Amino acid sequence: MELNVYKDDQALSAAVADMIIGCIKSKPGALLCFATGDSPKLTYRLFAEKVIKNKIDVSKCFIIGLDEWMGISPDNTGSCHWFLHEYLIRPLNISPSQVHLFDAFTKNEPGECDAMNRLIAAKGGVDLMVAGVGMNGHIGFNEPDTDIHSLAHVALLDETTVTVGRKYFAEKVTIDKGITVGLKQVMAAKKLVIIASGAKKAPVIKKTVEDNVSTQFPATLIQKHTKGFLMIDRAAASELKTEFKWHTN
Ligand code: F6R
Numbered sequence: 001m002e003l004n005v006y007k008d009d010q011a012l013s014a015a016v017a018d019m020i021i022g023c024i025k026s027k028p029g030a031l032l033c034f035a036t037g038d039s040p041k042l043t044y045r046l047f048a049e050k051v052i053k054n055k056i057d058v059s060k061c062f063i064i065g066l067d068e069w070m071g072i073s074p075d076n077t078g079s080c081h082w083f084l085h086e087y088l089i090r091p092l093n094i095s096p097s098q099v100h101l102f103d104a105f106t107k108n109e110p111g112e113c114d115a116m117n118r119l120i121a122a123k124g125g126v127d128l129m130v131a132g133v134g135m136n137g138h139i140g141f142n143e144p145d146t147d148i149h150s151l152a153h154v155a156l157l158d159e160t161t162v163t164v165g166r167k168y169f170a171e172k173v174t175i176d177k178g179i180t181v182g183l184k185q186v187m188a189a190k191k192l193v194i195i196a197s198g199a200k201k202a203p204v205i206k207k208t209v210e211d212n213v214s215t216q217f218p219a220t221l222i223q224k225h226t227k228g229f230l231m232i233d234r235a236a237a238s239e240l241k242t243e244f245k246w247h248t249n
Contacts, residue, residue, distance in 0.1 A: 001228040009197040013042035028060040030127040036083035039132030044087040065101040070177035078168035113152035129189035136160040137217035141178030150182035197233040206239040
């Protein structure tokens with residue numbers, strides 16, 4: 001794992017946007033797996049701006065969503081579906097044939113998971129995964145104590161995820177289950193980027209970096225990823241004892 005600290009969210013997001021562009025340039029047909037939420041929002045905005053400004057060809061890459069809230073409509077502004085459309089798919093005019101997102105209303109959960117598993121396998125694995133980290137250490141909806149060998153699955157969300165998750169929704173909704181790419185696929189990603197910014201993530205980052213690797217706090221697994229990049233800002237790094245690579249730009 002490489003730990004990179006930037007002065008603020010703007011600088012770290014620009015760096016991650018450049019990593020996504022680098023991935024697409026070196027492999028135009030790359031499989032990109034994207035989380036939603038506050039952490040990658042600016043990254044996607046800057047990525048879209050850079051792609052348009054520099055006329056980068058994104059017509060061959062393939063995008064999958066890391067996760068989704070079960071039972072939440074794709075039109076709901078709190079859904080992962082809506083987020084990816086708003087910040088990436090629509091601004092970049094990405095064709096529906098280049099995107100696969102979980103169906104939150106599936107009547108066939110095993111089939112829905114299987115379709116994602118088969119797609120990832122058929123494309124030879126995820127080339128670049130951009131994820132955030134939850135207050136309980138989750139990656140995607142891989143909650144504490146998820147099996148390290150898990151593929152895509154439906155997860156019962158833990159109390160922290162449900163409580164924190166309310167921030168995405170304008171109205172009262174029931175969010176008790178999520179569907180997610182599994183930990184095995186997260187760890188098999190050829191490059192794994194986890195983004196965190198702001199002081200509220202400081203204790204989470206301290207655990208991620210300094211605790212023993214354990215599925216009790218899934219984000220610690222990034223310590224073992226040889227191409228894992230923990231991209232954080234100064235505020236999120238504020239509780240670290242660990243040495244890190246400090247970027248001043
Ligand atoms: C969302 C996702 C979640 C979030 C995590 C952090 O697609 O995969 O695991 O990345 O809950 O959320 P934020 O970035 O809003 O703090």
